[in-house]
Amino acid sequence: MTERLSIRPAEERDREFIGGLVSSLMEFGSPTWDDPGANAPAYREALADAVRGQGPEATVLLAEAADGTRLGFISLGVVNDVAGAARGHVRDLAVTAEARRTGVGSALMTAAEAWTRDRGLPALSLNVWSTNEPAQAFYRRLGYCAERVCMVKRIT
Numbered sequence: 618m619t620e621r622l623s624i625r626p627a628e629e630r631d632r633e634f635i636g637g638l639v640s641s642l643m644e645f646g647s648p649t650w651d652d653p654g655a656n657a658p659a660y661r662e663a664l665a666d667a668v669r670g671q672g673p674e675a676t677v678l679l680a681e682a683a684d685g686t687r688l689g690f691i692s693l694g695v696v697n698d699v700a701g702a703a704r705g706h707v708r709d710l711a712v713t714a715e716a717r718r719t720g721v722g723s724a725l726m727t728a729a730e731a732w733t734r735d736r737g738l739p740a741l742s743l744n745v746w747s748t749n750e751p752a753q754a755f756y757r758r759l760g761y762c763a764e765r766v767c768m769v770k771r772i773t
Contacts, residue, residue, distance in 0.1 A: 622721065624728045627668050627677035627690060634687045635668060635677065636661040638711035645749030649771045667692045667708065673736075678728050680712075680721050688716040691725040693732055696742070705733030707743035726759055 627635060639660045646653040668677050674695040680688045689712030696706040707729055712721045733741045743761065745752045 621683040622680055622688070622724055623683070624678050624680050624724060626671065627679045629668065631677075631679050631687065631690070632665050632668050635664050635679075635690050635711075638690070638713070639664065641711050641714070642709055645746045645752070647746060647769070648748055649769050664692065664709065676732060678725060678732070680716075680725055688713055688721045689725060691729050693729050695736065695738065698740075698742070703738055704740040704742055705729065705736065705738045707741065710743075722755060723759065 639657050642660065643653045643657065646656070650656065664677075667675065671677060675693065677690055677692045679690045682688060689710070691710045692708040694706050694708055695703050698704055707726075710722060710725060710729075712725070730741055742764065743756065744767075745756060747766075
Protein backbone atom coordinates (compact mmCIF):
# COMPACT_ATOMS: atom_id res chain seq x y z
CA MET A 618 0.00 0.00 0.00
CA THR A 619 2.84 2.44 0.73
CA GLU A 620 3.66 2.89 -2.97
CA ARG A 621 0.22 4.50 -3.42
CA LEU A 622 0.47 6.53 -0.24
CA SER A 623 0.97 10.24 0.20
CA ILE A 624 1.70 12.14 3.38
CA ARG A 625 0.70 15.76 3.77
CA PRO A 626 0.16 18.30 6.56
CA ALA A 627 -3.26 17.93 8.15
CA GLU A 628 -5.79 20.63 7.41
CA GLU A 629 -8.85 21.91 9.23
CA ARG A 630 -11.03 19.58 7.14
CA ASP A 631 -9.13 16.59 8.60
CA ARG A 632 -9.99 17.33 12.24
CA GLU A 633 -13.07 15.09 12.32
CA PHE A 634 -11.15 12.16 10.82
CA ILE A 635 -8.30 12.61 13.30
CA GLY A 636 -10.71 12.93 16.23
CA GLY A 637 -12.41 9.75 15.04
CA LEU A 638 -9.24 7.80 15.74
CA VAL A 639 -9.24 8.69 19.45
CA SER A 640 -10.78 5.34 20.38
CA SER A 641 -7.88 3.50 18.72
CA LEU A 642 -5.41 5.67 20.63
CA MET A 643 -7.10 4.71 23.90
CA GLU A 644 -7.43 0.96 23.26
CA PHE A 645 -4.41 0.25 25.45
CA GLY A 646 -4.75 3.18 27.84
CA SER A 647 -3.23 3.59 31.25
CA PRO A 648 -3.95 0.83 33.75
CA THR A 649 -4.74 3.57 36.29
CA TRP A 650 -7.74 4.85 34.32
CA ASP A 651 -11.12 3.80 35.67
CA ASP A 652 -12.95 4.80 32.50
CA PRO A 653 -10.79 5.44 29.42
CA GLY A 654 -13.85 6.67 27.53
CA ALA A 655 -14.21 9.54 29.97
CA ASN A 656 -10.94 10.96 28.63
CA ALA A 657 -12.04 10.82 24.97
CA PRO A 658 -13.58 14.33 24.71
CA ALA A 659 -10.45 15.99 26.13
CA TYR A 660 -8.27 13.86 23.85
CA ARG A 661 -10.33 14.87 20.79
CA GLU A 662 -9.94 18.52 21.76
CA ALA A 663 -6.18 18.11 22.21
CA LEU A 664 -5.92 16.63 18.72
CA ALA A 665 -8.02 19.46 17.27
CA ASP A 666 -5.68 21.92 19.01
CA ALA A 667 -2.71 20.12 17.45
CA VAL A 668 -4.17 20.60 13.97
CA ARG A 669 -4.90 24.28 14.68
CA GLY A 670 -1.50 24.86 16.33
CA GLN A 671 0.79 23.70 13.55
CA GLY A 672 3.94 25.73 13.00
CA PRO A 673 7.73 25.41 12.92
CA GLU A 674 7.81 23.32 16.12
CA ALA A 675 4.65 21.25 15.71
CA THR A 676 2.83 19.50 12.91
CA VAL A 677 0.21 16.87 12.21
CA LEU A 678 0.85 14.75 9.13
CA LEU A 679 -1.88 12.78 7.41
CA ALA A 680 -1.43 9.63 5.34
CA GLU A 681 -3.85 9.07 2.50
CA ALA A 682 -4.30 6.64 -0.35
CA ALA A 683 -4.12 7.70 -4.00
CA ASP A 684 -7.94 7.93 -4.05
CA GLY A 685 -7.89 10.40 -1.13
CA THR A 686 -8.95 7.90 1.54
CA ARG A 687 -7.42 9.04 4.82
CA LEU A 688 -5.51 6.21 6.48
CA GLY A 689 -3.86 7.65 9.58
CA PHE A 690 -2.01 10.53 11.14
CA ILE A 691 0.98 11.41 13.26
CA SER A 692 1.23 14.44 15.56
CA LEU A 693 4.74 15.79 16.16
CA GLY A 694 6.33 18.44 18.29
CA VAL A 695 9.64 19.65 19.63
CA VAL A 696 10.36 18.90 23.29
CA ASN A 697 13.39 19.18 25.54
CA ASP A 698 15.01 16.11 27.04
CA VAL A 699 16.10 15.93 30.68
CA ALA A 700 19.34 17.75 29.86
CA GLY A 701 17.47 20.55 28.07
CA ALA A 702 18.39 19.50 24.52
CA ALA A 703 15.63 19.79 21.92
CA ARG A 704 14.38 16.69 20.15
CA GLY A 705 11.45 15.74 17.99
CA HIS A 706 8.61 13.95 19.74
CA VAL A 707 5.75 11.82 18.45
CA ARG A 708 2.71 12.97 20.36
CA ASP A 709 0.26 10.58 18.73
CA LEU A 710 0.21 8.05 15.91
CA ALA A 711 -2.95 6.30 14.74
CA VAL A 712 -3.87 4.28 11.67
CA THR A 713 -7.35 3.14 10.68
CA ALA A 714 -8.14 -0.49 11.44
CA GLU A 715 -8.33 -1.26 7.71
CA ALA A 716 -4.87 0.18 7.04
CA ARG A 717 -3.02 -1.46 9.92
CA ARG A 718 -0.10 -3.72 9.03
CA THR A 719 0.08 -2.30 5.49
CA GLY A 720 3.07 0.02 6.00
CA VAL A 721 1.10 3.19 6.78
CA GLY A 722 2.45 3.47 10.34
CA SER A 723 6.00 2.89 9.14
CA ALA A 724 5.56 5.54 6.43
CA LEU A 725 4.29 8.03 9.00
CA MET A 726 7.26 7.28 11.27
CA THR A 727 9.64 7.75 8.32
CA ALA A 728 8.01 11.12 7.67
CA ALA A 729 8.40 11.97 11.37
CA GLU A 730 12.09 11.15 11.23
CA ALA A 731 12.49 13.36 8.14
CA TRP A 732 10.59 16.21 9.89
CA THR A 733 12.94 15.85 12.89
CA ARG A 734 16.05 15.73 10.69
CA ASP A 735 14.89 18.78 8.69
CA ARG A 736 14.86 20.77 11.95
CA GLY A 737 18.39 19.71 12.81
CA LEU A 738 17.20 17.77 15.85
CA PRO A 739 19.35 14.84 16.97
CA ALA A 740 16.63 12.45 18.14
CA LEU A 741 12.96 11.51 17.91
CA SER A 742 11.20 10.27 21.03
CA LEU A 743 7.75 8.92 21.79
CA ASN A 744 5.69 7.53 24.63
CA VAL A 745 3.77 4.29 24.47
CA TRP A 746 1.39 2.78 27.00
CA SER A 747 2.96 -0.06 28.98
CA THR A 748 -0.10 -2.14 28.10
CA ASN A 749 0.28 -1.64 24.33
CA GLU A 750 2.59 -4.49 23.44
CA PRO A 751 1.83 -4.42 19.70
CA ALA A 752 2.93 -0.77 19.49
CA GLN A 753 6.05 -1.46 21.55
CA ALA A 754 7.00 -4.28 19.17
CA PHE A 755 6.34 -1.99 16.16
CA TYR A 756 8.61 0.73 17.54
CA ARG A 757 11.35 -1.77 18.43
CA ARG A 758 11.26 -3.07 14.83
CA LEU A 759 11.87 0.52 13.70
CA GLY A 760 14.92 0.80 16.00
CA TYR A 761 13.41 2.61 19.00
CA CYS A 762 14.38 1.62 22.53
CA ALA A 763 13.28 2.56 26.03
CA GLU A 764 15.11 5.53 27.47
CA ARG A 765 13.17 5.74 30.72
CA VAL A 766 10.12 4.13 32.28
CA CYS A 767 7.35 6.09 33.98
CA MET A 768 5.91 4.16 36.91
CA VAL A 769 2.55 5.02 38.44
CA LYS A 770 0.87 3.92 41.63
CA ARG A 771 -2.84 4.48 42.01
CA ILE A 772 -3.59 6.42 45.19
CA THR A 773 -7.23 6.27 46.27
